Amino acid sequence: HTAMQKGLVCSAYALGGKGLSEAAAKMAFGNGFGFAFDESNTDISLFAPAYGDLVLEVEEGSLSKLEEIGISYTLAGTVTDNKSFTYKNSKVDFESALKAWEDTLEEVFPTRTAHEEKDIVLPLYDSHTVYTAGKKVARPSVFIPVFPGTNCEYDLLRAFEKAGANVVTKVFKNRDEKDIKESVLEFEKAIKESNMIMFPGGFSAGDEPDGSGKFIATVFRNPRLSDAVNDLLKNKDGLVLGICNGFQALIKLGLVPYGEITAQTEDSPTLTINKIGHHVSTSVYTKVVTNKSPWLSMAELGGVYTIPASHGEGRFVANDEWLKKLIAGGQVATQYVDLKGNPTMDDAFNPNGSYLAIEGITSPDGRVLGKMAHSERIGEGVAENIYGKYDQKLFEAGVNYFK
Numbered sequence: 001h002t003a004m005q006k007g008l009v010c011s012a013y014a015l016g017g018k019g020l021s022e023a024a025a026k027m028a029f030g031n032g033f034g035f036a037f038d039e040s041n042t043d044i045s046l047f048a049p050a051y052g053d054l055v056l057e058v059e060e061g062s063l064s065k066l067e068e069i070g071i072s073y074t075l076a077g078t079v080t081d082n083k084s085f086t087y088k089n090s091k092v093d094f095e096s097a098l099k100a101w102e103d104t105l106e107e108v109f110p111t112r113t114a115h116e117e118k119d120i121v122l123p124l125y126d127s128h129t130v131y132t133a134g135k136k137v138a139r140p141s142v143f144i145p146v147f148p149g150t151n152c153e154y155d156l157l158r159a160f161e162k163a164g165a166n167v168v169t170k171v172f173k174n175r176d177e178k179d180i181k182e183s184v185l186e187f188e189k190a191i192k193e194s195n196m197i198m199f200p201g202g203f204s205a206g207d208e209p210d211g212s213g214k215f216i217a218t219v220f221r222n223p224r225l226s227d228a229v230n231d232l233l234k235n236k237d238g239l240v241l242g243i244c245n246g247f248q249a250l251i252k253l254g255l256v257p258y259g260e261i262t263a264q265t266e267d268s269p270t271l272t273i274n275k276i277g278h279h280v281s282t283s284v285y286t287k288v289v290t291n292k293s294p295w296l297s298m299a300e301l302g303g304v305y306t307i308p309a310s311h312g313e314g315r316f317v318a319n320d321e322w323l324k325k326l327i328a329g330g331q332v333a334t335q336y337v338d339l340k341g342n343p344t345m346d347d348a349f350n351p352n353g354s355y356l357a358i359e360g361i362t363s364p365d366g367r368v369l370g371k372m373a374h375s376e377r378i379g380e381g382v383a384e385n386i387y388g389k390y391d392q393k394l395f396e397a398g399v400n401y402f403k
Contacts, residue, residue: 083095130293155376284351305375359373
């Protein structure tokens with residue numbers, strides 16, 4: 001810990017049951033380097049369990065500094081630019097080792113899907129008018145409804161409070177009929193006293209019945225709640241944001257793309273099971289492609305942000321007619337992009353296979369935003385080994401909209 005605080009450690013790995021060989025291979029795979037095992041290692045020590053041991057990557061000139069702070073060490077080997085692993089007279093090619101590790105169980109637990117290689121061309125939508133609040137509030141209030149299975153409410157509470165909002169959270173209780181009735185009344189009161197509604201992520205009701213977000217949507221279709229939400233949008237210049245499970249609820253309620261709670265039709269855009277068929281958890285690069293939404297007013301148009309994603313049903317699908325309508329109206333908010341900032345269908349960057357690489361969409365006037373990746377999962381010490389800009393300033397933008 002002291003060595004890390006002093007900046008002497010470039011990277012570190014906690015060894016496990018496969019010992020030094022596993023650690024060196026995985027560390028090298030992540031960065032594309034090679035590794036030359038020191039000849040002081042033995043055939044047994046390379047693969048022996050080493051629970052509790054650490055591999056530290058340290059610059060050669062810093063080794064003496066480790067000794068100065070009382071750290072004794074054994075030289076495991078040297079990082080190299082050669083794409084290979086070497087030990088005495090043995091050599092393993094980097095690519096063949098990586099292929100053996102990644103492909104052995106690919107047919108059983110797939111990490112990649114077949115995707116059509118095609119260019120996705122979507123020009124940036126530079127709006128000349130952005131909806132502004134007619135009713136200004138010095139410190140707006142946000143209502144965060146919490147359901148059984150919701151797990152992002154604390155991150156969102158911190159994000160909105162840091163942005164300068166009052167935050168109210170209410171848990172929807174559903175043990176019996178009395179609980180449900182009381183919860184509906186509490187939710188209605190909270191919505192009427194708020195300026196924004198934030199639908200958080202998680203797995204509400206275990207993604208039952210029959211798909212993610214449907215439990216939330218069922219609750220909010222209660223006439224008391226749907227009327228309160230529509231009143232907030234139509235008469236109070238309110239804002240609504242949904243992330244991950246919250247996006248799933250928004251799209252099932254019709255709040256995106258329609259801008260109000262309404263029935264879905266057979267051709268309505270929706271979110272469905274990831275193309276790969278299972279949950280994905282990774283960081284994604286998303287590009288802001290419209291500035292029509294108040295939520296994106298502090299983000300850079302065309303800017304790329306690195307954001308954590310974690311979902312099982314995040315694949316955005318829509319027919320050609322809807323896709324054209326969303327693009328023309330500036331309702332496509334964000335897209336999954338590669339390292340060059342290009343929208344892509346490659347699993348490595350578009351992990352759920354969303355059409356046109358769409359990560360988020362808005363209502364026609366931009367005041368309702370739904371997106372899959374967790375913009376709230378930022379903070380000191382988070383994802384420091386992942387490159388890019390993290391903060392889209394969604395929450396600050398939501399608060400500033402009312403000022």
